[in-house]
Amino acid sequence: MKKLVAGNWKMHGVAADLERVRAIAEASRNYPSVDVALCVPATLIERAARAVPDFAIGAQDVHFAEKGAHTGCVCTAMLTDAGASLTIVGHSERRDAQRECDADVKAKADAALAAGLSVILCVGESLAVREAGGALATVAAQLDASLPHGPAVASGVPDRLAIAYEPIWAIGTGKVASCDDIAEMHRTVRERLAAAYGGAAERVRILYGGSVKGSNAPEIFATPNVDGALVGGASLTAEDFVPIVAAAAAAAG
Numbered sequence: 519m520k521k522l523v524a525g526n527w528k529m530h531g532v533a534a535d536l537e538r539v540r541a542i543a544e545a546s547r548n549y550p551s552v553d554v555a556l557c558v559p560a561t562l563i564e565r566a567a568r569a570v571p572d573f574a575i576g577a578q579d580v581h582f583a584e585k586g587a588h589t590g591c592v593c594t595a596m597l598t599d600a601g602a603s604l605t606i607v608g609h610s611e612r613r614d615a616q617r618e619c620d621a622d623v624k625a626k627a628d629a630a631l632a633a634g635l636s637v638i639l640c641v642g643e644s645l646a647v648r649e650a651g652g653a654l655a656t657v658a659a660q661l662d663a664s665l666p667h668g669p670a671v672a673s674g675v676p677d678r679l680a681i682a683y684e685p686i687w688a689i690g691t692g693k694v695a696s697c698d699d700i701a702e703m704h705r706t707v708r709e710r711l712a713a714a715y716g717g718a719a720e721r722v723r724i725l726y727g728g729s730v731k732g733s734n735a736p737e738i739f740a741t742p743n744v745d746g747a748l749v750g751g752a753s754l755t756a757e758d759f760v761p762i763v764a765a766a767a768a769a770a771g
């Protein structure tokens with residue numbers, strides 16, 4: 519499966535940083551065997567999409583409603599209008615700080631897929647849950663409750679869906695899950711996908727996220743069922759991000 523390396527700029531990026539978007543898009547052209555995307559702040563989507571028209575620019579979140587009285591929120595039509603081709607949903611920082619539950623995440627994924635966007639749906643356990651031995655069950659439950667099942671999924675296969683497994687304790691901390699733990703979790707994710715989508719589950723990419731860097735990317739990409747990465751801090755510059763893309767290309771052979 520073609521690997522996907524997506525950057526999540528989180529709350530970073532103003533007009534002056536469009537140069538970085540250009541640099542990343544240009545360097546990524548050298549790795550056509552990898553899908554590369556940058557999820558930038560909503561305020562930068564349109565300018566980024568105009569700056570690099572052949573490159574995938576995404577959002578970091580979307581509301582599930584079509585429109586309406588939702589102060590501060592952005593709907594799918596706004597994202598596609600701005601030039602986004604994908605969106606992250608269910609990032610742990612939103613599940614935590616914005617108290618988004620699995621049902622919200624599912625509704626967002628359904629809305630985004632129906633609008634033609636690709637979706638990166640995030641799941642992951644806290645350190646307390648991992649230490650208590652509940653990581654697999656927690657992530658399986660998150661998936662069962664947040665995987666999209668709407669008409670967009672029923673009428674096609676979820677090619678536009680990717681799952682990002684991001685252990686919360688590995689995000690922005692420099693700590694990375696062991697390859698054995700990643701392999702075990704990604705196998706569980708694949709099983710839950712198969713339970714939901716049958717044979718089509720094979721076409722859903724499963725990304726790992728949490729302190730991915732150029733230095734650890736090769737072993738992560740060599741792990742079974744790792745079809746790419748969701749990258750936060752190391753996606754902010756071409757210098758840090760492109761080596762991860764290169765590692766994905768090397769893993770693809």
Ligand code: PGA
Binds near residue numbers: 526688729
């Ligand atoms: P990180 O963030 O790469 O900075 O750990 C990953 C993420 O939150 O998607």
